[in-house]
Amino acid sequence: MxxxxxxxxxxxxxxxxxxxxxxxxDEQIVSLMAKRQKVVKRVxxxxxxxxxxxYHPSRExxxxxxxxxxxxxxxxxxxxxxxxxxVILRQSRIEQTRRMKQTxxxxxxxxxxxxxxxxxxxxxxxxxxxxxxxxxILDQADWPNAQSLCDGIHAALISVPIDQTNAxxxxxxxxxxxxxxxxxxxxxxxxxxxxxxxxxxxxxxGFHPMFGPTTSSLDKQxxxxxxxxxxxxxxxxxxxxxxxxxxxVTADAREHDEIMDLVQALRHFASFAFGQFLCRKNIDLExxxxxxxxxxxxxxxxxxxxxxxxxxxxxxxxxxxKERRALLREYIQSLQExxxxxxxxxxxxxxxxxxxxxxxxxxxxxxxxxxSTYIIDKLIERF
Amino acid sequence: MxxxxxxxxxxxxxxxxxxxxxxxxDEQIVSLMAKRQKVVKRVxxxxxxxxxxxYHPSRExxxxxxxxxxxxxxxxxxxxxxxxxxVILRQSRIEQTRRMKQTxxxxxxxxxxxxxxxxxxxxxxxxxxxxxxxxxILDQADWPNAQSLCDGIHAALISVPIDQTNAxxxxxxxxxxxxxxxxxxxxxxxxxxxxxxxxxxxxxxGFHPMFGPTTSSLDKQxxxxxxxxxxxxxxxxxxxxxxxxxxxVTADAREHDEIMDLVQALRHFASFAFGQFLCRKNIDLExxxxxxxxxxxxxxxxxxxxxxxxxxxxxxxxxxxKERRALLREYIQSLQExxxxxxxxxxxxxxxxxxxxxxxxxxxxxxxxxxSTYIIDKLIERF
Numbered sequence: 001m002x003x004x005x006x007x008x009x010x011x012x013x014x015x016x017x018x019x020x021x022x023x024x025x026d027e028q029i030v031s032l033m034a035k036r037q038k039v040v041k042r043v044x045x046x047x048x049x050x051x052x053x054x055y056h057p058s059r060e061x062x063x064x065x066x067x068x069x070x071x072x073x074x075x076x077x078x079x080x081x082x083x084x085x086x087v088i089l090r091q092s093r094i095e096q097t098r099r100m101k102q103t104x105x106x107x108x109x110x111x112x113x114x115x116x117x118x119x120x121x122x123x124x125x126x127x128x129x130x131x132x133x134x135x136x137i138l139d140q141a142d143w144p145n146a147q148s149l150c151d152g153i154h155a156a157l158i159s160v161p162i163d164q165t166n167a168x169x170x171x172x173x174x175x176x177x178x179x180x181x182x183x184x185x186x187x188x189x190x191x192x193x194x195x196x197x198x199x200x201x202x203x204x205x206g207f208h209p210m211f212g213p214t215t216s217s218l219d220k221q222x223x224x225x226x227x228x229x230x231x232x233x234x235x236x237x238x239x240x241x242x243x244x245x246x247x248x249v250t251a252d253a254r255e256h257d258e259i260m261d262l263v264q265a266l267r268h269f270a271s272f273a274f275g276q277f278l279c280r281k282n283i284d285l286e287x288x289x290x291x292x293x294x295x296x297x298x299x300x301x302x303x304x305x306x307x308x309x310x311x312x313x314x315x316x317x318x319x320x321x322k323e324r325r326a327l328l329r330e331y332i333q334s335l336q337e338x339x340x341x342x343x344x345x346x347x348x349x350x351x352x353x354x355x356x357x358x359x360x361x362x363x364x365x366x367x368x369x370x371x372s373t374y375i376i377d378k379l380i381e382r383f
Numbered sequence: 384m385x386x387x388x389x390x391x392x393x394x395x396x397x398x399x400x401x402x403x404x405x406x407x408x409d410e411q412i413v414s415l416m417a418k419r420q421k422v423v424k425r426v427x428x429x430x431x432x433x434x435x436x437x438y439h440p441s442r443e444x445x446x447x448x449x450x451x452x453x454x455x456x457x458x459x460x461x462x463x464x465x466x467x468x469x470v471i472l473r474q475s476r477i478e479q480t481r482r483m484k485q486t487x488x489x490x491x492x493x494x495x496x497x498x499x500x501x502x503x504x505x506x507x508x509x510x511x512x513x514x515x516x517x518x519x520i521l522d523q524a525d526w527p528n529a530q531s532l533c534d535g536i537h538a539a540l541i542s543v544p545i546d547q548t549n550a551x552x553x554x555x556x557x558x559x560x561x562x563x564x565x566x567x568x569x570x571x572x573x574x575x576x577x578x579x580x581x582x583x584x585x586x587x588x589g590f591h592p593m594f595g596p597t598t599s600s601l602d603k604q605x606x607x608x609x610x611x612x613x614x615x616x617x618x619x620x621x622x623x624x625x626x627x628x629x630x631x632v633t634a635d636a637r638e639h640d641e642i643m644d645l646v647q648a649l650r651h652f653a654s655f656a657f658g659q660f661l662c663r664k665n666i667d668l669e670x671x672x673x674x675x676x677x678x679x680x681x682x683x684x685x686x687x688x689x690x691x692x693x694x695x696x697x698x699x700x701x702x703x704x705k706e707r708r709a710l711l712r713e714y715i716q717s718l719q720e721x722x723x724x725x726x727x728x729x730x731x732x733x734x735x736x737x738x739x740x741x742x743x744x745x746x747x748x749x750x751x752x753x754x755s756t757y758i759i760d761k762l763i764e765r766f
Contacts (some may be wrong), residue, residue: 018426019442023449025419029412030450030464034457036408043401059402066406067413074417080474081413087470091463210676214756224674249673259671262661263679270657271682276736277717278645279743288642290632291607293593295685296646298758299654302682304751307741315733325725332722334660335715342708350698353659358690360662368687373597375681375758 033088037095044096048103053242054096055220060089093219097245104132105240112153114138114172115160119213120185124157127218127244143171150175155237158184158192162316166195173199181234185209187260188320189226189253197228204228205237206253208260209246212309219245226253257321264317265324266331271303272314278303294376416471420478427479437479443472477600480628487515488623495536497521497555498543502596502693503568507540510601510627526554533558538620541567541575545699549578556582564617568592570647571703572609572636580611587611588620589636591643592629595692602628609636640704647700648707649714654686655697661686677759 047054067085068078111128115121116137128135138149150156156176160168165186176182182200185207186192193206206226215221223246225238238248251259278285289297306314319325341349358365430437447468451461494511498504499520511518521532533539539559543551548569559565565583568590569575576589589609598604606629608621621631634642661668672680689697702708724732741748 013425013429015426015429018422018429021422022419022426023446025415025422026446026450026468027453029415029419030453030457030459032408032412032415033454033464033467034459036405036412037459039401039404039408043398043405046398046401063406063409067409070410070413071416074413076413076417076420077474080470081416084416084467084470085409087463087467091460091466095460210674214752222674222676251674256674259674262664262666263671263674263676266660267679267682270653272737272740273718273721274653275740275744276721277649277714279740280717281645281713282743283645285744285747288646291593291605291634291639291642291646293605293646296650298681298755299650299685301751301755301758302678302685304744304748305755306748307737307744308748308752311734311737311741314737315730318733319728319730325728328725329722330664331660332718334663335656335718338656338659339712339715342711345702345708347698347702350701351694354655354690354694354697357655357658357662358694360665361658361668361687361690364668365687365689365691368684369597369691372681372684372688375684 036088037092040092040095041099044099047096048099051105051239054093054245055247063089090219093245094217097217097219097243104128105243106154106236107132108134109154109236110134110136110152112136112138112149112156114156114158114168118159118161120209121159123213124159124185131240131243138172146172146175150177150180153177153180155181155183158182158186160186161312162186162188162320165192169195170199176200176202178202179233181205181237182228183207183234183237187264187317189224189256193226193228193253203230203233205231205234207241208256209241217245221246222249223247224249224251224256226251226256261321261324261327265320266327268306268314269318269328269331271306272318275303275307295372298376419471420475423475423478424482427482430479431482437476446472480600480602487511488626489537489619490515491517492537492619493517493519493535495519495521495532495539497539497541497551501542501544503592504542506596507542507568514623514626521555529555529558533560533563536560536563538564538566541565541569541579543569544695545569545571545703548575552578553582559583559585561585562616564588564620565611566590566617566620570643570700572607572639576609576611576636586613586616588614588617590624591639600628604629605632606630607632607634607639609634609639644704644707644710648703649710651689651697652701652711652714654689655701658686658690678755681759 044054046052064082064085067081071078071081111133113121113125113128113135116125116135117139121137121139125135125137136149136153138146142149150172153176156172158165158168158172165184169182169184169192173182179202181203182196183205184192184196187208189206189208193204196204196206205228208224208226210222210224211218218241223241225248227234227250242248285300289300292300318328340346341353361368427437429435447465450464450468454461454464494516496504496508496511496518499508499518500522504520504522508518508520519532519536521529525532533555536559539555541548541551541555548567552565552567552575556565562585564586565579566588567575567579570591572589572591576587579587579589588611591607591609593605593607594601601624606624608631610617610633625631668683672683675683701711723729724736744751
């Protein structure tokens with residue numbers, strides 16, 4: 001507190017008085033937050049009793065719309081209120097998830113994780129154990145005990161590298177109880193699903209969790225589920241992901257794979273090739289960062305993060321199938337078609353191409369602009 | 384609202400009732416926020432009258448400490464309350480800054496913005512006007528009045544397309560008072576700086592603001608300054624950017640341009656080519672978004688946002704110089720060298736390349752991983 005702060009500018013007008021008024025308002029705000037949390041706790045109990053998911057997107061959007069309009073009426077910036085409520089709602093989901101995950105959707109369930117000593121295997125081992133499941137691990141050295149490990153299990157979750165998945169499925173199947181769910185978390189789905197359906201007579205489902213083992217919370221994380229057989233008998237496992245806060249997207253295995261060609265392989269390959277070029281040119285990364293706009297820092301970060309990860313994983317993703325390699329070839333050829341435009345300094349052609357692509361992106365580009373602007377603001381705030 | 388939501392589990396216990404209770408609490412919270420903003424407004428008036436700074440770190444830390452301990456007492460997560468109050472305090476600073484930034488570094492200064500009806504021109508017009516400068520605009524139609532517009536100005540800021548900058552500099556120079564600062568905000572620097580030094584005898588400086596006209600605050604945004612002549616006489620203009628919260632990076636014009644070849648042209652071209660390929664393949668954007676991990680959503684957003692912007696701006700950036708076009712050619716050729724690896728399914732080569740690039744990125748990739756993981760968490764929170 002400085003001297004000037006204490007100077008009184010009139011009745012009820014000193015900085016001290018105003019700060020006391022703010023403190024009193026803040027105390028009331030925090031009390032209301034605590035009251036809010038108690039009501040949310042009761043909501044959680046009902047959701048838990050009825051097996052309802054934690055995340056209810058339309059209720060959240062509705063709530064935010066109301067707070068935004070109340071803000072506009074009272075002279076508050078609606079964007080500020082939205083940001084505030086995103087923080088509040090996220091905390092609310094985390095609290096709810098924490099309370100809900102103590103209980104397994106299948107109480108007393110036994111889960112076998114095949115490849116349980118890999119990074120994703122250990123990740124799911126922790127999750128299932130926290131939720132109260134009995135978790136068993138079958139890794140490379142454990143095959144002599146495969147039969148006893150499989151006895152009485154309710155689900156086997158295959159978590160091994162893509163190119164070993166099918167072989168492991170074939171090796172495991174003879175030991176499985178007929179009524180156990182056979183599931184995998186491989187990032188391609190058609191071929192493992194076929195292998196599982198061929199070798200196991202009971203319930204089969206394929207998963208692709210769209211996140212890595214460094215993800216701190218499953219909150220809002222997407223898990224793609226590709227149904228195989230007896231989906232009703234697999235439902236508890238889907239519900240378990242939902243109870244952790246994940247969003248389940250159900251898809252046909254082949255549709256999933258086609259989309260992943262683009263979402264994973266093409267995007268990762270483009271980042272790989274960009275990093276490769278920076279390396280070949282041996283550019284001075286540090287100095288370029290001094291000059292960077294947040295957007296370039298973020299884009300370079302997206303490329304850089306690839307190379308902090310396991311080369312084997314990306315190798316598997318990029319070389320997963322002949323179709324995928326053909327798509328990457330097409331991408332390179334598409335780039336080549338711009339050579340002539342650069343050679344001839346053909347700005348008109350660039351402008352025409354740009355407009356065509358912008359039309360094709362349509363409203364997505366505006367949405368992308370809004371979303372990435374928000375993210376850039378966050379980046380500036382933080383670094 | 385589904386049927387199960389409406390099911391009543393006991394007096395005052397239905398989900399509907401609880402949600403109404405939450406809505407009522409939220410209404411009170413927002414009312415208190417509005418009340419808080421009114422008190423902060425009075426604080427700002429006092430600070431302005433006494434020339435006190437907006438940011439008062441010890442007061443903020445103090446406030447957060449109190450809210451954290453109140454939270455702990457009432458069963459709320461203190462980290463959550465801190466996050467909430469960081470959002471509230473940031474908004475409070477933005478509001479206060481908006482009200483206080485009326486003071487110019489050069490009081491009574493007159494600024495001429497050449498190209499003032501373009502997006503960046505209008506952006507700086509608003510900034511300078513808000514700060515209390517007298518702002519004049521010289522756009523295409525205003526050349527007949529060039530002499531009277533230039534009389535008595537303290538600085539002329541050139542804000543026109545890259546390929547017109549030099550011509551406009553030559554056209555403007557004869558009207559300029561000798562002691563006026565001549566500055567530009569073109570995204571290339573060597574050639575405009577030479578033109579300004581050749582035509583104007585007084586103080587000259589080049590700027591490259593590393594942000595676009597949609598940026599809501601200059602807080603922490605980078606502005607590259609390339610000194611031309613009589614830097615001391617230009618200092619007030621640099622100080623004005625700093626007063627707005629920008630970070631000034633001083634560089635040689637040629638070094639700036641070389642780095643921008645990579646930071647701007649290469650990165651934008653890579654995004655352009657990626658969007659071009661998605662458009663050519665006519666992929667189902669909406670459906671891929673259903674499947675997206677936050678990282679893909681962000682990466683696709685980076686590509687998409689390009690196409691929400693002015694094609695002319697990107698055309699100028701990409702075709703700015705022969706050297707730049709040669710670099711883009713090299714990039715395409717570098718990609719082509721991967722064709723053989725894909726054709727022959729050569730995983731070993733991919734692994735070797737990947738490791739080499741990872742070594743080259745060195746510690747940056749770990750840093751990128753950390754930063755982007757933080758950003759991804761923010762993205763999940765928001766969408």
